[in-house]
Amino acid sequence: MTNRRLRYGLLTLAVGSLLVGCASGDRSGASTTPASASRTVDIRIANGTVSPANTRTEAEVGERIVLRVDSDTADELHVHSDPAHTFAVAAASGQEFGFTVTVPGQVEIELHHAGRTVTTLLVRQ
Numbered sequence: 001m002t003n004r005r006l007r008y009g010l011l012t013l014a015v016g017s018l019l020v021g022c023a024s025g026d027r028s029g030a031s032t033t034p035a036s037a038s039r040t041v042d043i044r045i046a047n048g049t050v051s052p053a054n055t056r057t058e059a060e061v062g063e064r065i066v067l068r069v070d071s072d073t074a075d076e077l078h079v080h081s082d083p084a085h086t087f088a089v090a091a092a093s094g095q096e097f098g099f100t101v102t103v104p105g106q107v108e109i110e111l112h113h114a115g116r117t118v119t120t121l122l123v124r125q
Helices: 002-024
Strands: 038-046 049-051 055-060 064-071 075-079 085-089 095-100 105-111 116-124
Touching (some): 038 055, 038 116, 064 075, 085 095
Parallel strands (some): 038 064, 055 116
Antiparallel strands (some): 064 095, 075 105, 105 116
């Protein structure tokens, strides 16, 4: 009878540990970003001037980045992330380009033809 009680006690302990482990969630201290969260960078290109220029923008791994562009000239936005992204900018208002960065680090967003860095994303985990 003692072996049976011992096995029952060990089984109860194992099942209880599994339940507690599943319910405890992530306690690593890592920040999680909801899937619907996003960060928007408003970009204006007018009369040869780019705004913003050479700024820094904080973001988190997995956060959706939206580039909202008003431009009076055609250009290309290059996002130097892994994987990289290229977006064709038209001479138009209200353009939106979205992407997600999956690797932490610094990610430059530049206007190719203008040769200007719009912002550098500081992507943290």
